Amino acid sequence: AQSVTQLDSHVSVSEGTPVLLRCNYSSSYSPSLFWYVQHPNKGLQLLLKYTSAATLVKGINGFEAEFKKSETSFHLTKPSAHMSDAAEYFCVVSRTNSGYSTLTFGKGTMLLVSP
Amino acid sequence: GAGVSQTPSNKVTEKGKYVELRCDPISGHTALYWYRQSLGQGPEFLIYFQGTGAADDSGLPNDRFFAVRPEGSVSTLKIQRTERGDSAVYLCASSLRFDRYNEQFFGPGTRLTVL
Numbered sequence: 001a002q003s004v005t006q007l008d009s010h011v012s013v014s015e016g017t018p019v020l021l022r023c024n025y026s027s028s029y030s031p032s033l034f035w036y037v038q039h040p041n042k043g044l045q046l047l048l049k050y051t052s053a054a055t056l057v058k059g060i061n062g063f064e065a066e067f068k069k070s071e072t073s074f075h076l077t078k079p080s081a082h083m084s085d086a087a088e089y090f091c092v093v094s095r096t097n098s099g100y101s102t103l104t105f106g107k108g109t110m111l112l113v114s115p
Numbered sequence: 116g117a118g119v120s121q122t123p124s125n126k127v128t129e130k131g132k133y134v135e136l137r138c139d140p141i142s143g144h145t146a147l148y149w150y151r152q153s154l155g156q157g158p159e160f161l162i163y164f165q166g167t168g169a170a171d172d173s174g175l176p177n178d179r180f181f182a183v184r185p186e187g188s189v190s191t192l193k194i195q196r197t198e199r200g201d202s203a204v205y206l207c208a209s210s211l212r213f214d215r216y217n218e219q220f221f222g223p224g225t226r227l228t229v230l
Binding site for chain 2: 036041042043044045046049090092100101102103104105106107108
């Protein structure tokens with residue numbers, strides 16, 4: 001079975017400082033991993049995805065994540081936070097069943113950005 | 116282009132009533148998913164459609180929940196004899212294909228409140 005654990009329910013940073021949102025996964029085989037962002041009253045938006053082509057994945061809005069198999073981690077980072085980054089972030093693993101996939105979400109990390 | 120749309124955006128009902136939640140996927144997307152997001156949790160998979168048929172309904176919590184997609188486009192999630200524990204945001208997503216690397220595009224959700 002696949003699962004993800006987001007290690008922090010809330011992360012607070014100041015604008016202009018680095019962001020680190022932590023995620024560990026559990027999978028019985030090579031996983032597909034995603035980060036989604038959810039702004040208030042808006043739909044979930046894909047930030048980036050890991051598809052085994054490269055361990056360092058670059059996404060939208062300056063975010064990136066590194067897949068580390070030895071640590072079973074897929075942490076999300078950004079060098080410099082912006083006020084507009086304040087949102088909830090979900091680490092997601094894709095579960096594949098007979099040719100199709102469904103998503104298993106972590107519980108989410110709320111990112112708070114202060115001026 | 117138009118994204119995934121869901122109606123209504125909010126639904127308040129009384130315990131024991133029947134409700135229908137509608138999802139309009141992105142045109143041309145054959146795969147459609149329903150998820151439920153309870154307060155403070157990440158979305159949880161409910162059901163997956165490939166075309167008109169429900170390929171995986173393993174996430175439906177009980178037989179009060181049912182979903183249809185009669186023409187392979189619009190889908191309706193139906194909940195009978197609603198209970199207070201059904202209160203949550205119901206999310207719909209669609210994707211062009213069903214492989215595990217494929218991005219699922221999410222709608223803004225329907226917030227269901229059962230009084």
